[in-house]
Amino acid sequence: IIPPELRFAFLKFFNRTFHLFSSYCYFDITELDGVNTNELYNAVQLYLSTSVSIAGNRLSLTRAVNSSSITFGLSNNDSIVDTFNNATVLWEHVVTQRQTQTFAWRPLPEEKRGFTLRIKKRDKTLILNSYLDFIAEKAKEIRRKNQDRLLYTNTRGGSLDSRGHPWESVPFKHPSTFETLAMDPKKKQEIMDDLKDFVLGQMFYQKTGRAWKRGYLLYGPPGTGKSSMIAAMANYLGYDIYDLELTEVHSNSELRKLLMKTSSKSIIVIEDIDCSINLTNRNKSSGLKADLQNLRIGSETRSGSGSGEESGNGNTITLSGLLNFTDGLWSCCGSERIFIFTTNHIEKLDPALLRSGRMDMHVCMSYCDFSSLKILLRNYLGYEEEDVDDDVLKEMERVVEKAEMTPADVSEALIKNRRDKEKAVRELLVELKSRWERNVKGGKLRGQSGNLRELEIVEEEEKRAIDSQNEDGDDVEDETELVDNVGKD
Ligand SMILES: Nc1ncnc2c1ncn2[C@@H]1O[C@H](COP(=O)(O)OP(=O)(O)OP(=O)(O)O)[C@@H](O)[C@H]1O
Ligand SMILES: [Mg+2]
Structure with a gap:
């Protein structure tokens, strides 16, 4: 029978006097602070989720999609007690339904979430000065330990x-x-x-x-x-x-x-x-x-x-x-x-x-050089420098820079044969050499290769290759034919 206005005013008055005489004070930490996410809310949530002093008897368990760990959290409107430097505090997770919205620029979440921290008035300075910092630090540490980065x-x-x-x-x-x-x-x-x-x-x-x-x-x-x-x-x-x-x-x-x-x-x-x-x-x-x-x-x-x-x-x-x-x-x-x-x-x-x-x-970030090559050999084959044949290593060192293979190419070559490590190294060397040859030869054609010794080596190797191909059959002719065709186009 009491009109709602009066009831509201009465409640407000009651609350005020209650707070005046109460020995507690309260802090609200809402999830959203205007438009921004409140980082403190997330920190508190994380802190409470793994806090050893957790004493709530009702917890909500969550596991995000693809995540490896389960997160504990306070259930809606549940509370737990925590202590810090002999001060006892009470955390309450407050979830309320949002009133039906009149008009908003963007849809707000249906629930309003926040933590309410209840502390004794005499602990106020302690809490404000160090407890909240402590929580932020702790949350950071937990986040780092979880190794759960987000993309x-x-x-x-x-x-x-x-x-x-x-x-x-x-x-x-x-x-x-x-x-x-x-x-x-x-x-x-x-x-x-x-x-x-x-x-x-x-x-x-x-x-x-x-x-x-x-x-x-x-x-x-x-x-x-x-x-x-x-x-x-x-x-x-x-x-x-x-x-x-x-x-x-x-x-x-x-x-x-x-x-x-x-x-x-x-x-x-x-x-x-x-x-x-x-x-x-x-x-x-x-x-x-x-x-x-x-x-x-x-x-x-x-x-x-x-x-x-x-x-x-x-x-x-x-x-x-x-x-x-x-x-x-x-x-x-x-x-x-x-x-x-x-x-x-x-x-x-x-x-x-x-x-x-x-x-x-x-x-x-450039093409693979010798030091990168060694790292890749270690990554993919478990080979240290001394595990690879000396001559092979020297040969690799000679050709690797001019071969202009990207680390991705080298990785690919190594992955392909990772069961047979020796074969992997052999094939990599062949690939490196053929690219080196192509590049140095290309340089010669463009008239920009300065290194005569390398040219000599290429020519020598070319000759050897032609000799061996002539022995094998007439691959060379196929190639010239191809070039001719391209020329005709
Ligand atoms: N420097 C490197 N060290 C180790 N692995 C590498 C390196 N570069 C490339 N890789 C391997 O090659 C793959 C492709 O590399 P990555 O995606 O990092 O290249 P990118 O430079 O970003 O290429 P893009 O310009 O096309 O984006 C990676 O999955 C990685 O395994
Ligand atoms: Mg990339």
């Missing part, structure tokens, strides 16, 4: 899921590490040191007034390990990867939103940057001129308000948008981020992307 992609084409995430994720389990990566050991060490300095460099970045981020440009022919390098970096640092598909992004503002939804401690990757830029920039209006214009717009906005507007009809991403993405004010909305661009054709890239300070390190 995110933006293949939704701009649409959001019910929690407002533009990214889709799967567990990332690429086995590539710096150990298995075949490249010049000196260069490899340099990159590893650089990464380590970056991770430990918070103070440095703060002191020098730089945003805590770093850019790498990986370039080189296909199959030289660019993607493998990215995986190795992620595994080394324990970072998540955001694989940004630029062709799925329709405007600069969409790009910015994607960036805002990435978490810190992550690697943001744009593969084959030359192709993506072509697609969106050069096809529009008049090629280079449009680019230059975009660039100008880009630099204006960078020094100005930083609000990088879309040029043209606003339905395309531009170079300026991309530069703002990696470099502008928005790029520091999180910290500890690594940007990696890869390309097969560095010469095609716009100089604006290459200028110093933008991509901090340019890493050339």
Whole structure:
């Protein structure tokens, strides 16, 4: 019979007085903080899920698709007690149904989730100063220990899921590490040191007034390990990867939103940057001129308000948008981020992307050299240097650089015969030699080979080959015939 308004006012009053005299205070940690995901919520969830002091008698068990581990969690509206430095706290997982929505720009999740932390008022300073930091640290540690990295992609084409995430994720389990990566050991060490300095460099970045981020440009022919390098970096640092598909992004503002939804401690990757830029920039209006214009717009906005507007009809991403993405004010909305661009054709890239300070390190991933070859032999056959015949090794060392085989080609040759290791090495050498021969000969025809000794060797080997073929039959004639036919066409 009491009117609802009165009942509401009464409840409010009751609550107020209750809180005034209660010795507890409460903190709400909601899953979504406006538009952003609340990292503290995730940290608390992780912390509680593996906390040894877990004392709840009702837990929810989850296992994500493809994940190897089971996660414990608090059931909806259940609570557990935790202790920290003699202070006892109570965590409650509060899940409420969202009221029917009137109108929203994007659908919000049906449930509102959050943790409520109840502590004694006298513990307030302790909790605020150290307990929450402790949880964040612990969550980080757990995440690292679980080794469960995530690989995110933006293949939704701009649409959001019910929690407002533009990214889709799967567990990332690429086995590539710096150990298995075949490249010049000196260069490899340099990159590893650089990464380590970056991770430990918070103070440095703060002191020098730089945003805590770093850019790498990986370039080189296909199959030289660019993607493998990215995986190795992620595994080394324990970072998540955001694989940004630029062709799925329709405007600069969409790009910015994607960036805002990435978490810190992550690697943001744009593969084959030359192709993506072509697609969106050069096809529009008049090629280079449009680019230059975009660039100008880009630099204006960078020094100005930083609000990088879309040029043209606003339905395309531009170079300026991309530069703002990696470099502008928005790029520091999180910290500890690594940007990696890869390309097969560095010469095609716009100089604006290459200028110093933008991509901090340019890493050339190139054809297999001798040191890489040795790493691959160890990876695939378990062979150390001394396990391979000396002459064979010397021969390999002589031809490997000019053979211009990619590590992917070498891997393929080794995998094919991995049951018969000796045969694998033999066939690899044959392949290396034939490519070497072709390249050196090609160089001779183009008149650009400087090494006379090598030419002599090629000629000698050619002669020997012809002799042996003449013995075998008339393969040579077949070949000339083929060439003739091509000539006729
Ligand atoms: N440097 C390397 N060390 C070890 N393995 C390699 C290396 N390069 C290539 N591989 C092998 O070759 C395969 C292809 O390599 P990867 O995908 O990393 O090449 P990529 O440079 O990214 O090529 P693309 O330019 O076509 O994307 C990998 O699965 C890996 O096993
Ligand atoms: Mg690749």
